Amino acid sequence: MNNLIKGTKFEWETIIGLEIHAQVKSNSKLFSSSSTKFGSKPNSQVSLFDAAMPGMLPVINEFCIKQAIKTGIGLKAKINHYSVFDRKNYFYADLPQGYQISQYKHPIVGEGVVTIDFSNGESKDIRIVRLHLEQDAGKSLHDQNPAKTYVDLNRSGVALMEIVSEPDLRSAEEAALYITKLRSILMYLDVCDGNMQEGSLRADVNISVRKPGENYGTRCEIKNLNSIKFIKQAIEFEAKRQIGILEEEGEIEQNTLLFDSLIGKTRPMRNKEEAHDYRYFPDPDLLPLEIEDNLIQSLVKEIPELPDERKKRYINDFHLSNYDSSVLTSEKQTSDYFDKVLEVHNDLKGSAKLVANWITSELFAILKKHSLDILQSPISPEHLGSLIKLISSDKISGKIAKEVFEEMFQSKESPEKIVKEKDLIQVTDTKEIEVIIEKILNDNQDKVKDFKEGKTKLLGFFVGQAMKESKGKANPKKLNQILLNKLK
Amino acid sequence: MEFSSITETLKTIRSKKISVEELSKIFIKRIKDNKNLNAFIYFNEENIIEKSREIDKLNNNLFLKGIPLAIKDLFCTKNMPTTAGSKILSNFHPTYESFVTQKLLNQGSVFVGKANCDEFAMGSSTTTSFFGNTINPASPQGKQLVPGGSSGGSAAAVAAKLCLGATGTDTGGSIRQPASFCGVVGMKPTYGLCSRWGIVAFASSLDQAGIFANSIEDASILMKEIAGYDSNDSTSAKTIIPDYYKNLNRDVRGKIIGVPKEYTLPGISDEINTVWEDAIKLFEKGGAKIKKISLPHTKYALPTYYIIAPAEASSNLARYDGVKYGFRSNEKNSLDEMYELTRSEGFGKEVKRRILIGTYVLSAGYYDAYYLKAQKVRKLIADDFTIAFKDCDFILTPTTPSQAFQIGEKEEDPIKMYLNDIFTVPASLAGIPGISVPFGKSKEQLPLGIQLLSKHFDEQTILNAGFYLEKNNE
Secondary structure (H helix, E strand, C coil), rough: CCCEEEECCCCEEEEEEEEEEEEECCCCCCCCCEEEECCCCCCCCCCCCCCCCCCCCCCHHHHHHHHHHHHHHHHCCECCEEECEEEEEECCCCCCEEEECCCCCCCCCCCEEEECCCCCCEEEEEEEEEEEEECCCEEEEECCCCCCCCCEECCCCCCEEEECCCCCCHHHHHHHHHHHHHHHHHHCCCCCCCCCCCCCCEEEEEEEEEEECCCCCCCCEEEEEHHHHHHHHHEEEEHHHHHHHHCCCCCCCEEEEEEEECCCCEEEEHHHHHHHCCCEEECCCCCCCEHHHHHHHHHHHCCCCCHHHHHHHHHHHCCHHHHHHHHHHHHHHHHHHHHHHHHHCCCHHHHHHHHHHHHHHHHHHHHCCCCHHHCCCCCCCCHHHHHHHHHHCCCCCHHHHHHHHHHHHHCCHHHHHHHHHHCCCCCCHHHHHHHHHHHHHHHHHHHHHHHHHHCCCHHHHHHHHHHCCCCCCCHHHHHHHHHHHHHH | CCCHHHHHHHHHHHCCCCCCCHHHHHHHHHHHHHHHHEEEEECHHHHHHHHHHHHHHHCCCCCCCCEEEEECCCCCCCCCCCCCCCHHCCCCCCCCCCCHHHHHHHHCCCCEEECCHHHCCCCCCCCCCCCCCCCCCCCCCCCCCCCCCHHHHHHHHHHCCCCEEEEEECCCCCCCHHHHHHHCEEEECCCCCCCCCCCCCCCCCEEEEEEEEECCCHHHHHHHHHCCCCCCCCCCCCCCCCCCCCCCCCCCCCEEEEEEEEHCCEEECCHHHHHHHHHHHHEEEEEEEEEECCCHHHHHHHHHHHHHHHHHHHHHHHHCCCCCCCCCCCCCCCEEEHHHHHHHCCCCHHHHHHHHHHHHCCCCCCCHHHHHHHHHHHHHHHHHHHCCCCCCEEEECCCCCCCCEEECCCCHHHHHHHHHHHHHHHHHHHCCEEEEEEEEECCCCCEEEEEEEEECCCCCHCCCCCCHHCCCCC
């Protein structure tokens, strides 16, 4: 795939690496038992430890460790049997201890891989450098009072996983695919809720440009992006900015940037004099983390089927296309819905493509129109399967099916019940259809004459009339067949 | 009655010859009569009486019923402010009780006050406290000697019998050195034996709670009560706590005593070496065998300590920023300015010196040369002890290189001040238990102490040896 960007003078390649901060799905914080619930009253979820009261000590939350290990397994990564929590020292009002407990030299998870899928069916492996656990900071609220800043420590100490990729990404599009895929894996694993709006998933983007074949250029880091749209915009802007400088024979200054989504531009976050020396050192309040093989093995057993495996299964077992499989598996909920349809209706396995189409077109459309997600769908997988069976067994026509579908969405009733109550069963009985056709032909003898004289376009008219007469219930295939016979 | 020992006082209380309230009143009077010592940062008569009345109603079998104790002001206490001897925490009232002090409260003891200490336990003289100097009760007429530090208030209070025992913390000698200067028993147990939860942190990998008492028997009783596993401290040890008091045994026959050759240092006063030799001879007389041992990395202990402890302190003290609690400077126009002024005004000179040292040794480019190297040397020092204890049951050394010095004497020379810890720091780095037992007197008739060191979690051995030393110290 050619990702080169044309400047005014040269072609340029964008080199991107992502650091994703994913909030660990856990009821309590990384080193305290306070709740992690989002959106609570400020400072209502703060333990003595979270507020850095004198003499308070961290106690590691085992569940968070397990979540990190599961993530490592899901990223096909090396789980390190020995890891260390370090202190990253800096002053900020929402960092109560004056340091963040993180992992520096010895992270819990080592090298792994995430495979991204392109719409043309091709794939690419993005290498993961490491995953480490760390505490989130609190929040400084600058908009509560014109003269004051308030601090909310509810988020202080919540567990984050920082997942660092190699600079393997080459375009904004690839970066978007990568974060989408990573998010999908995290949600399949149930280790992160993936809610970007609430900040459960945030990205720092490292970006540089070079002429193809040359060494990496100087990179800049864009901090704290919380939507895929902004990530793409920020990368596109920043790549162009760097190319502009380089084509004017300028030099890129290594810098930390912020993306202003209102104007779509990046700008420097701090200047060099403020550059931090974090003075990392092992946290003496915590012992090194030693993970035994037994624990890893027991967690391997808890790993659910992940998107890549599911995709393979859809292609192999249901003969779905690469594209359809990717669309279905990208969101676990969608894929679970699809699986449920086929689980309840075993006999639909041969019609998996039809099921996939109904989900990705009709169901997605109606859910989107009503701003619902698939878990909130009034149409259950069981009912959707029943509907599809009514279609594939010729009980109702495709056109009727869409009406029934609408009705199912409104009433949550089963399609069988709707079809029965509204008397929508397709007429497949030859005699019944013959009666209707006889009537239409009788009523329109002049047109029959015209037809026989060569005005074959009138066939559509007869079909329409007969369909109308049957209230849309006549099997179109049969109707056509019988009509043609009668008109001979 | 004299009321100078825990064992005797417990008997008197249990036999109802005196109520806890009456007992407390005796100690309140002693404290008031000795205000000049400035042993306490916080002392509240009414609270003590009120608490004593409550305890009078409690079960008679509580292990420390009515025993008056001083609490070093580094332990967070719910009903008394906690300052760590610093201006920056001068208005701090914890809403929680430290693990160790809670255990003492659970056994019915009465806290008579918060004992003075060097600011954030950084010092060997209790002269860095924001709340003034504590005077060594052993000071001769016309002189004001330091009680040692950092737990100087605790040591002085026990020596002057203002209480029957006290808690302290020892990071590099902060219990053993003041115990020696004041002439009381001071014990720092194995790192991890007592929970650090609720103790204001100085250097987390070295800080350990311990006790002061007027006798080995009393020390054994208190030691058992403060020890024990705490799931809220990840470095706390899951180990069974023996009944040190019941197990006391002063028979030293056949014991092998290690005497490290590296502790014979130039510049150490003759009287210290004489007392050391006297102690050795006394143990030999009791049937113990003396073995010359080597702890080859001893000379690196002090520099190693003065890298590791400040490094951890520089990070531990970052939380005192004026944002959440404690002192905040009034002059402030920006967040950075608030930090600067709050910390400049809130911390004393010695604390600032150590924060600067600690920040320096952890900085990019210096970390490997200082902190990392110090950690490696620390391991070597710990290994020295492990090897030595293959050949001996415990190690015997002087506690301090000199008798108590005068207030102000070493103020301008921090290196001289740091040398006070030369005999105590190696055990801190190794995490092994140590005890200072009063033994002998200087020419000026000031107290001196002998330090006994043993293997991890082998507190009993040095309590026993101390018991022997104490009984024969006439």
